[in-house]
Amino acid sequence: MEKTASLNQIEHVETAAHLEAEYLARFPLLATKTEEELAKLNKSVLRKLDWKFLPCITMMLLMSYLDRINVSNARLAGMQEDLHMSDVEWSAGISLFYVGYIITQIPGNVFIAKHEPRVIMPLVMLTWSVVTICMPAAKSPWAFMLCRFLVGVTEGPFVPMVTLLTSSWYTKHESPIRMGIWHAGNIISNVFSGLLAAGILTNMDNIAGLHAWQWFLLLEGIVSILVACGSFWLLPNFPNNTGTYYFTEEEQEMAKYRMLVSSGGHSEDDEGDMWGGVWMAVKDPFTWLFAAMHFALIIAQSFKDFFPSIVKTLGFGTVATYFIQAPPYVFAYLFTLLVSWSSGRMLEHGWHIIAAISMTLVGTVVMISTLNVGARYFSLFLLCAGPFLGLNIQLSWETTVVPRPRTKRAALIAIANCVSSVSHWFTPYFFLQNQAPRYQLGGGCIIVGCGLTIVFALLTKWWSWKKNQELIKEEERTGVHNPWRYAS
DSSP: OHHHHHHHHHSOSOOOHHHHHHHHHTOHHHHTOOHHHHHHHHHHHHHHIIIIIHHHHHHHHHHHHHHHHHHHHHHHTTHHHHTTOOHHHHHHHHHHHHHHHHHTHHHHHHHHHTSOHHHHHHHHHHHHHHHHHHGGGOOSHHHHHHHHHHHHHHHTTHHHHHHHHHHHHSOTTTHHHHHHHHTHHHHHHHHHHHHHHHHHTTTOTTBTTBOHHHHHHHHHHHHHHHHHHHHTTTOOOOTTTOOTTTSOHHHHHHHHHHHHHHTTSOOSSOOSOHHHHHHHHHHOHHHHHHHHHHHHHHHHTTTGGGHHHHHHTTOOOHHHHHHTTHHHHHHHHHHHHHHHHHHHHHTOOHHHHHHHHHHHHHHHHHHHHOOOHHHHHHHHHHHHHHHHHHHHHHHHHHHHHSOSSHHHHHHHHHHHHHHHHGGGGTGGGGSOGGGTTTOHHHHHHHHHHHHHHHHHHHHHHHHHHHHHHHHHHHHHHHOOOOOOOOOO
């Protein structure tokens, strides 16, 4: 009875006592421990993850997203004019980032599934930081486009790597809120970008002969290098190959045990070769359902690279425009944490995504249908709330329903991210300056993304239900209890 209670404390699922005993038997250092000792070890593992790993990847993602969106505020400070770029050339530079971004995602994420993320991830970050520092030297549209392409190549594997690593350490109930916390890198970067822009872009023009936007990019690149260097000491590998530099031997076994229970008895220890996992993912309908949903969510989020330009249409001064970008994103982050917690507690994803993206749908309609400043600013809060939350829960969902083997999960994450990134090849052309202030085409694009998100969330819920019905029928046929169920 003590062992059964400890399992329920570690993972909120009902599992037969004989299955728990079988799981514990695989871990000699845990097999003889009492309920209290197991609970204490579980808390110790979570504490180290939450206070070392989670802050580290949050900071790394913050710098990653700052690096991705910094050109949006640099544009307001005259970068486009200084490099003599037309709207089409500027949008081409935005799109080329995602060309490079797509190229490296699948090989990068599958490679890291077999190797050491604590070394590879900081090196990837150092590489894109160096490219960012080189960008202020750009003197022409072609130089800008090349730099954005190279930043995309180096950043491509990073978000899939973080998703893979998080899903390897946190259970399916813990994952949504933790992914929500590190998703701050995506959301809060927009806050910091606006605040940094207010401080740098309005005060550093012509210092040492550089434009303010050059200082903006240069300083962000330097901070990114510092964060990358610190992360070498704060990141673990995977539960099966993290040494005692991070956990004690007992904590290592507890980390493996937690994930074994969460995945219904499927071990985190990977199997097969790298490309075998890719082929497994390609054959799984879940991969393409999540890829389609991810694609739709990124379309619904297509305003992000142009958010400063949208805020500018409200008619405030330059400094005020930088500052008022922050509140909608702060709201989006708090909203993401609250709803992600609910999703993990209930182990439900689809309806949470649908409810959130419906808010964005309403906000977009308001944004393109009125010029009232108060109504339009309120619409920006709704606009930001849905896509970031939806993306966070979708990432947690896909790693929950396809937990093992690791290379398959890595490939699924990367394929979905690759498919979604294709949207960046065309959505920048819907937010041209001559569409201001309503940006009707851009708004229409967001509405389409919201609608498709709802459709694919419903389809994925249906497919999860269908797979669960197959498991129930198999149990009835064989008489063998299988605790695993696909989360919906």
